[in-house]
Amino acid sequence: MAVATETQFHVLAVDDSLLDRMLIERLLKTSSYQVTTVDSGSKALQILGLQDDQTNSPFVSSDQHDVEVNLIITDYCMPEMTGYDLLKKIKESSSLKDIPVVIMSSENVPSRINRCLEEGAEEFFLKPVQLSDMNRLKPHILKGKYKEQHQQQVLQDDSITSSNKNSNKRKAMDDEISPEMTRPRLTSSLTVL
Amino acid sequence: MEYSNLRRQAAYMKKSLFDQGYLDEQFYQLEELQDDVSPNFVEEVVTLFFRDSARLISNIEQALDKCPQEFSKLNAYVHQLKGSSSSIGASRVKNECTLFRQYCDEENLEGCLKSFQKMKREHAVLRQKLESYFQLLRQVGPAEKATRPSM
Numbered sequence: 397m398a399v400a401t402e403t404q405f406h407v408l409a410v411d412d413s414l415l416d417r418m419l420i421e422r423l424l425k426t427s428s429y430q431v432t433t434v435d436s437g438s439k440a441l442q443i444l445g446l447q448d449d450q451t452n453s454p455f456v457s458s459d460q461h462d463v464e465v466n467l468i469i470t471d472y473c474m475p476e477m478t479g480y481d482l483l484k485k486i487k488e489s490s491s492l493k494d495i496p497v498v499i500m501s502s503e504n505v506p507s508r509i510n511r512c513l514e515e516g517a518e519e520f521f522l523k524p525v526q527l528s529d530m531n532r533l534k535p536h537i538l539k540g541k542y543k544e545q546h547q548q549q550v551l552q553d554d555s556i557t558s559s560n561k562n563s564n565k566r567k568a569m570d571d572e573i574s575p576e577m578t579r580p581r582l583t584s585s586l587t588v589l
Numbered sequence: 590m591e592y593s594n595l596r597r598q599a600a601y602m603k604k605s606l607f608d609q610g611y612l613d614e615q616f617y618q619l620e621e622l623q624d625d626v627s628p629n630f631v632e633e634v635v636t637l638f639f640r641d642s643a644r645l646i647s648n649i650e651q652a653l654d655k656c657p658q659e660f661s662k663l664n665a666y667v668h669q670l671k672g673s674s675s676s677i678g679a680s681r682v683k684n685e686c687t688l689f690r691q692y693c694d695e696e697n698l699e700g701c702l703k704s705f706q707k708m709k710r711e712h713a714v715l716r717q718k719l720e721s722y723f724q725l726l727r728q729v730g731p732a733e734k735a736t737r738p739s740m
Contacts, residue, residue, distance in 0.1 A: 415637050415673045422622045422630060473668070502672045524615050524676045527622070 405537050406430040406463070410440045410470035410482065411500070420469065420500075420525060427530035432463070437477030437485075440468065446489055465495055466537045469521075472501035472508065480512055487516040494543045496536035500525055592729065599725045606722070611715055615678030632723050638677045639716055645670045646709060653705060657698055664693040670708075681711045 407429045409420045417433045424431045434440050443463060468486065472479040479499050486492045499512045502523040509520045518536040521529050606612045616631075623630040649666045652659065671686035685708040692700030 413641075413669070413672060413676075415634065415641055415676055418634060418637065419619075419622075419676055422627060425626075426622055426624070502668075502675060523672065524618065524678075526618050 404428060404430045405466040405534075406432070407533070408440060408443060408465045408468045409433045410435075410437060410468065410474070410479070412436060412471065412474045416471065416523070423525060423527060423530055424469075426527065427533075429530075429533075432465075437470070437474060437479070437482035440470070440482060441485060444468075444486070444492055444495075446485070446492060466540060467496045467498065467533055469498045469500060469533075471523075472499050472512070473503075480508075480515065483512060483515050483517055494540055494547065496540045498533065498536065595725060595729045599722065599729055602718075602722050602725060606718060610680055611718060613678045613680040615675065617678075619677060632726075634677055635719055635723070638673055638679070639719075641673055642670055642682070642712060645673075646712060649705060653702060657701075658696075660693045660696050660701075663701065664690055667693065679715055682708060682715060685711055 407424050409417065409424065409431060411417045411420060411433070412435050414435075417435065421431050421433050432443060434443060444465060445463075468482075470479040470482055479501070483497050483499065486495060486497055493516075496518045497516065498519045498521060499509075499517045500521045500523050501508065504522055512520055518539075519532060521532075603612075607616075619631045619634055627633075645666050649663060649670075652663055652666065656662065667686050667689050671683055671690070674680075674683035674686060685704060689701060689704040689708060692698075692704055
């Protein structure tokens with residue numbers, strides 16, 4: 397189940413501002429991503445197959461999602477559900493937690509940034525987002541794909557043989573994953589219920 | 590002949606907008622995103638901005654008129670306006686928004702009113718200038734790839 401690098405990755409962009417949605421869509425499309433934009437966190441959760449009140453969905457493999465999303469990029473300041481709230485819901489969901497999330501904000505508030513990173517956001521982009529920022533997305537997507545495959549592998553095999561297969565996969569991914577993407581994650585796929 | 594003259598005019602107009610601080614680097618970013626697939630992207634985004642911002646300015650005006658002490662409400666509107674100005678590189682409008690928000694934080698109504706008047710003026714001037722600019726561009730012909738003003 398190798399990652400085909402010619403595959404267009406799908407990014408879900410969430411922003412309540414129409415203008416910013418227009419911008420992020422163009423930025424992503426120009427960078428060869430497939431894009432879906434929504435104007436709220438709750439719509440994002442719908443697309444992801446997770447209803448608002450469902451924080452702990454029974455585990456489903458990504459094959460069962462209606463739409464495969466490889467990365468979520470969301471504005472922080474949104475009415476009703478902030479980007480942080482959305483991030484939390486995603487990380488609390490066993491089916492969605494491995495999808496990388498990037499937060500955007502027009503305000504440079506260190507405590508806000510740290511809170512998001514601690515909650516599991518991969519990165520924090522300061523608005524206005526630029527074309528050069530798009531280059532920072534790929535490593536996160538690939539890391540997410542790696543985790544997803546790793547997870548599925550563990551479920552398919554019985555744990556013992558999985559470690560050998562992992563090292564083979566890691567070799568293929570090494571070129572793409574940038575060295576600094578090794579922030580220790582507390583969750584491991586073995587703890588997925 | 591006429592064509593290159595128009596081109597020169599357009600380039601000069603754009604350069605002035607930058608030199609006088611009406612536009613900043615972000616506007617170049619918009620131009621970078623314009624291509625064959627999205628040949629009118631910049632104008633579309635700018636049009637959207639003016640539609641959005643006109644509505645927000647109207648909201649702010651009403652709020653200042655009817656419930657001027659609700660600074661958090663004013664702040665929320667200006668936050669949005671600042672965001673979209675920033676997104677298109679409308680530098681002067683954005684800066685005025687920053688000032689306005691400071692006055693909101695200080696709960697300084699007089700400051701807010703003064704700042705708001707300035708904001709409206711900057712907004713109107715920018716609108717007029719960009720309208721002329723795009724009109725000129727349309728005469729020049731299909732949008733070409735962005736170039737830094739080099740004169």
